[in-house]
Amino acid sequence: MKVSTLRAKSFVVLLALSLLTSCTQLPDLKPFADATTRMAGAMRQGYAQTEGLLIRAELDSPRIDALRARWDSTKKAINAIVAYSDALAALADAGNKGEESAGALIASLEGVQTAVGALLPGIPNIPATVTTVFRKINGVVAKLRARKALKEAVNDADEALNATATILSLNFQELARLNRAAGQEILNKLEFDNNTLRDYHDALTAEKNQITPILTKMLAYQNKDNESTRPTIFSDLRNADPAFASDLDAATQALGAGATAAQTEALTLTLLRRRQQHWDERVLYLQGELNRIAPEYDAYQAKKDEIKEVIKNNGPAFSSTVIETWASTHSGLKSALAKKQRVTVLELTSVVNELIEIAESVGKEKANGKD
Numbered sequence: 001m002k003v004s005t006l007r008a009k010s011f012v013v014l015l016a017l018s019l020l021t022s023c024t025q026l027p028d029l030k031p032f033a034d035a036t037t038r039m040a041g042a043m044r045q046g047y048a049q050t051e052g053l054l055i056r057a058e059l060d061s062p063r064i065d066a067l068r069a070r071w072d073s074t075k076k077a078i079n080a081i082v083a084y085s086d087a088l089a090a091l092a093d094a095g096n097k098g099e100e101s102a103g104a105l106i107a108s109l110e111g112v113q114t115a116v117g118a119l120l121p122g123i124p125n126i127p128a129t130v131t132t133v134f135r136k137i138n139g140v141v142a143k144l145r146a147r148k149a150l151k152e153a154v155n156d157a158d159e160a161l162n163a164t165a166t167i168l169s170l171n172f173q174e175l176a177r178l179n180r181a182a183g184q185e186i187l188n189k190l191e192f193d194n195n196t197l198r199d200y201h202d203a204l205t206a207e208k209n210q211i212t213p214i215l216t217k218m219l220a221y222q223n224k225d226n227e228s229t230r231p232t233i234f235s236d237l238r239n240a241d242p243a244f245a246s247d248l249d250a251a252t253q254a255l256g257a258g259a260t261a262a263q264t265e266a267l268t269l270t271l272l273r274r275r276q277q278h279w280d281e282r283v284l285y286l287q288g289e290l291n292r293i294a295p296e297y298d299a300y301q302a303k304k305d306e307i308k309e310v311i312k313n314n315g316p317a318f319s320s321t322v323i324e325t326w327a328s329t330h331s332g333l334k335s336a337l338a339k340k341q342r343v344t345v346l347e348l349t350s351v352v353n354e355l356i357e358i359a360e361s362v363g364k365e366k367a368n369g370k371d
Helices: 002-022 030-057 062-092 099-117 128-134 137-145 150-193 195-222 224-240 242-255 261-312 315-339 346-361
Strands: none
Touching (some): 030 346, 128 150, 150 195, 150 315, 195 261, 224 242, 315 346
């Protein structure tokens, strides 16, 4: 037993030494690890917007349950990707020696295998070729246990990790679909719950908008500067306010055929001002009602805009682009390690920043800090 234990310990030490010796003067992989961590944070932030919205909506349904369950598995896969990039960075650090660094890289790849593999059953129509390549991660782990160097490990792992990225990308597309469906369900519920409020507001606004042009024509008719256009204004006014036209016709008829133009004009102005007062009072009432319901209506509109923003700026959908860029950046590690060049993460940083901007553009619930 003691001999066996000694051999096991010797094997781990040899593995660590092999990996670390081959990593001498390797480029700094911390920028890649940092970018991966920021990517994970941006993805979590994007989902938190939707989750916060679901909580505030107090809405529960099988669709939303599916979204939450899918995200739980996705989060584990993202965490596994972060652990892998951190392990790479630690192992490439010449000052970070010992069997713990080598073991962490192996454990991280096993974590990727477990967490990403758990996503496969929930992704519809995933190509068999993708799953086949992903399964090759088993062989990568086996080679690592056989004292492969870091550069060789990255080369061996790259194909499987690109397949991993494809799986995550497809998974984010499924999350995006669930996210849109959940957002639309919340929007539908919000609209249904506020039917009466919305219809009343719209009716008040429509009536006010109908009255405003009438009042404008009444004021224009009474403006002496419009003398040349008064006949046209008067005709438009009669068409816009049939009740005024009817009252005026009846009063003019009662005045008699012998009435002078001045008498007719005086009668017209009297009826017009009376009608104008009626409309002024009506507008005052309508505006008062609009003011009264404004807090509730504005809150409804703000909530609707927030939901639409969540649906429009679908963080999970854009996460597909981000994870694909991550895979491309990982592939770039191969040449960087071989040539001992600086690892370039500019493109990954750019798309991560864009994802953060998308998440932050969504309305937030500042009062309770749920976002």
